[in-house]
């Protein structure tokens with residue numbers, strides 16, 4: 001697809017960010033370019049429309065899942081729900097703890113945001129080691145949602161992150 005090539009051209013690489021040895025892929029130039037951003041969101045929406053079952057809710061992961069998730073949800077005429085780091089969401093919450101390279105972090109979702117049996121697609125910008133997406137899937141298990149697909153814009157295939165993800169894993173651009 002020519003659109004994927006156009007998007008790939010403007011994703012910027014930063015060596016040694018946020019720490020030495022890491023090659024950071026920056027997707028914000030895509031968001032800055034309205035025609036490229038449109039191509040990207042169209043591709044994500046087409047992908048979701050190609051799934052065999054109808055999606056009820058888009059679940060976006062803090063923070064760059066918040067850039068892509070709502071715009072896709074709006075195009076599909078369905079709702080968007082955020083998964084956030086601990087301490088950011090009000091009300092009754094469901095929580096999952098996950099390990100990072102150094103220490104632990106927690107993801108939270110509002111208790112009534114997704115109901116049992118709802119079909120969801122989990123959206124983030126990038127899959128690296130897969131730890132973030134795995135934690136989000138565990139949170140979806142806790143709320144008894146049915147994960148139809150985990151969808152990212154970029155997948156860093158060398159890190160084998162998709163092996164950690166317990167549900168169908170999809171990406172538009174692979175490095």
Ligand code: 5GP
Nearest residue numbers: 023024025027064126127128129130131132
């Ligand atoms: P993982 O848990 O798969 O190792 O890391 C994925 C998470 O870290 C995602 O939420 C993503 O936003 C962030 N991340 C890790 N590496 C990069 C990168 O190179 N570029 C961007 N944009 N995000 C990254």
